[in-house]
Structures are given as C-alpha cells and as structure tokens.
Amino acid sequence: MSKYRKQYGLPFKLGIGLNTIYIIFELTFGVLFGSVALMTDAMHNLSDVLGLFVSWFAGIISFKKRTPKMTYGYKQATVLGAFANAVFVLAAMVWIIIEAIANFGAEKTNQGLGIAGVALLGVFINFATAFLFQKDSKKDLNIKGAFLHMAADGMVSLGVVCSGLLVSVTGWGFIDSLTSIIVAALVIYSSWGLLRQSLQLLMSAVPDDVDVEKITQVIKSFAEVKDYHDLHVWGIGTNDVAVSVHIELKKNVEPAVILELLTNNLKKINKVTHTVIQIDCPQAEVENDF
Structure with missing residues (x-):
C-alpha cells in the first residue's frame, strides 16, 4: 500500500497552494476588467481546488486500516473522490455555459490584452499542476480525476487567452462568451469518461483496465x-x-x-x-x- 502513498503528497499540496493564490489574483482582475470569461475561469479554478481537496482527502482516507464494520477498509473512498471530481468538472462547465449565454449580448471590456495576460498565467499554473498528476493518473482513477480537473482548467484559461487577444484585435465583444461556451463543451466531452468509469466502479463493475x-x-x-x-x-x-x-x-x-x-x-x-x-x-x- 505504501507505494501509493507518495501519490497523495507534494503534488496535491503544490496544486492547492498555487491555484488558491491564482484564484484571488484572477477574480481581482476579472472584476477590474469586467471580463465574464476571466471571472468564470476563476470560479472554475475554485471548483478545481475543491476537487483537489476531495481527491487528496479520499486518497488519505483510503489508507485507513479495515475494521469489523469496513471489512474491505476504506479503499472505495478513492472511487467516491473520482466521482466527485467528475461532478465538479461537469457542474462548473454547465455553470460557465449558462453565464456565458446570459452575458452574450452584454457590453464587453476593451481590456482584451490585460485579460489575456492574466489568463496566460493561469495556463502555466494549471498545466503545471496537471503535469504533477499526469504519470499517476494512468494508474489511479482518483488521481485521473484531479489530472482532468487541472487539464480542463488549463484549457479554459487558454480559451480566455485566445478570446482576450481576439477581442483586442477585432473589437467583437461576443467572442468572450462564445469562447467560454466552446471550451466548456470540449471539457464536458473529455470529462464524461471519468464520470462513467467512477459510476461503474460504484456499481461494482469490472474496471476498464482489467481483462x-x-x-x-x-x-x-x-x-x-x-x-x-x-x-x-x-x-x-x-x-x-x-x-x-x-x-x-x-x-x-x-x-x-x-x-x-x-x-x-x-x-x-x-x-x-x-x-x-x-x-x-x-x-x-x-x-x-x-
């Protein structure tokens, strides 16, 4: 069991710390620039931090010794963690789509380059955090949930960078909301498998990687x-x-x-x-x- 303990150490601490700092930074500039994409990205980042906490806590719980009541121990906690992460990602993306549609016709900011600069920092932070989980995500569905969560947020941040640049060049404010919708749809598509796999494990199905x-x-x-x-x-x-x-x-x-x-x-x-x-x-x- 000890070979899995290191998976739930430094990567989670770094990921949670970096993203918490970035959320504060991003929300501040999202309000200053009046960017829906920037503020929705910050809220998705918040869901990521919650997701990381859930995955981390689930991993720690899974190492508890079995009891007369829990005869298999607490190993299923990691499945619940993966399921929670899938729900967090999908719920955040639906929220982003709703907010983007609601603000589609709203007057947009002319701070496109500033928005792109803030979001670019998020691209590096989120993909760097995802990289911390990339290796172990192939072996552990719970860590895969954390990986997909951070990779998804990196995609959203990248979308915000693109929309900020396009708005600054074209002046078309609707690009801010359109980009959010497109990226959110892509993230939903890529995260659906995590929800399916975690639900199957909760239903005692054969894991996908077992023949x-x-x-x-x-x-x-x-x-x-x-x-x-x-x-x-x-x-x-x-x-x-x-x-x-x-x-x-x-x-x-x-x-x-x-x-x-x-x-x-x-x-x-x-x-x-x-x-x-x-x-x-x-x-x-x-x-x-x-």
Whole structure:
C-alpha cells in the first residue's frame, strides 16, 4: 500500500497552494476588467481546488486500516473522490455555459490584452499542476480525476487567452462568451469518461483496465480444474481489484497446491490484490443467485 502513498503528497499540496493564490489574483482582475470569461475561469479554478481537496482527502482516507464494520477498509473512498471530481468538472462547465449565454449580448471590456495576460498565467499554473498528476493518473482513477480537473482548467484559461487577444484585435465583444461556451463543451466531452468509469466502479463493475478474459485464461490453464462458475470481478477502490470464483477439481488432485498456485497466478494480473476461491465438493450442489 505504501507505494501509493507518495501519490497523495507534494503534488496535491503544490496544486492547492498555487491555484488558491491564482484564484484571488484572477477574480481581482476579472472584476477590474469586467471580463465574464476571466471571472468564470476563476470560479472554475475554485471548483478545481475543491476537487483537489476531495481527491487528496479520499486518497488519505483510503489508507485507513479495515475494521469489523469496513471489512474491505476504506479503499472505495478513492472511487467516491473520482466521482466527485467528475461532478465538479461537469457542474462548473454547465455553470460557465449558462453565464456565458446570459452575458452574450452584454457590453464587453476593451481590456482584451490585460485579460489575456492574466489568463496566460493561469495556463502555466494549471498545466503545471496537471503535469504533477499526469504519470499517476494512468494508474489511479482518483488521481485521473484531479489530472482532468487541472487539464480542463488549463484549457479554459487558454480559451480566455485566445478570446482576450481576439477581442483586442477585432473589437467583437461576443467572442468572450462564445469562447467560454466552446471550451466548456470540449471539457464536458473529455470529462464524461471519468464520470462513467467512477459510476461503474460504484456499481461494482469490472474496471476498464482489467481483462476478464485474461482471468478466465489463467483459471482454464490449470488442467486440474474440471470446471468453474460464479466468477465475479470488481474494484475495491481505484488501485485494487477482487476476484471470486468457484472451481471444481478433477479426482486425485491436491486442493491446497492448486489453490496456492491459482491464487498466485491471479494476483500477477494487473491490480488483482484480493482473491476468493472456493473449491466445490462433488457431493454438494452450491450455486449462487448471480
């Protein structure tokens, strides 16, 4: 478990600190310049900080030891963190679209270059923060949520830079709102997968990065196994997968040997850390409802 602890240390502290400072900076200049795009970007940044806190807290909670009540421990906290991040991102983008539409015909500021300059700082901060999570986002859905959150905000800031420059060149004030809508729509599209994956894990579905066919191949590779049934694969969080199965052995086979070998082979599969293997007796009919 310790190999995952470092994922929830310095990157989160840096990300939260940098973005909190930038929110204050961006809101101040958004009010001064009268930019909807700048102020909505600041509010999205606020949702990012909340999202980072949720992911960080969920990661820390997931390392708590199991109890008689929580027999699997608190590993599912990371799934809840990923789901919360997905909701934060999508809600923030919907809010941005609503605000942009409401201000589409409003008189715009002539501070396009100033807006672009402020937002450009946000591009560097947000993409730098996203980079801190990029590597671990491939292995942990909760950290992927933090990564997508920061990458999404980097895209929004980049959109604000572009709109600020275009407004200063063309004088077309509606570009400020139009850019916000386009970027928000792109972020919704790119973040939908996070919501889907986290919901699937909450419903005890097979994680996307776990191959059930590979699990069945491992079971079938044992000539001593006559048959198997009641195979279930589910995530116990974002870094751990459980496998349970009933197997029927052929005659004159040493059950303890097969049980140990099969368990070890299954745990070589990506993220499989917990196995429950039941060896059925020929005299007993044991079937579950699902």
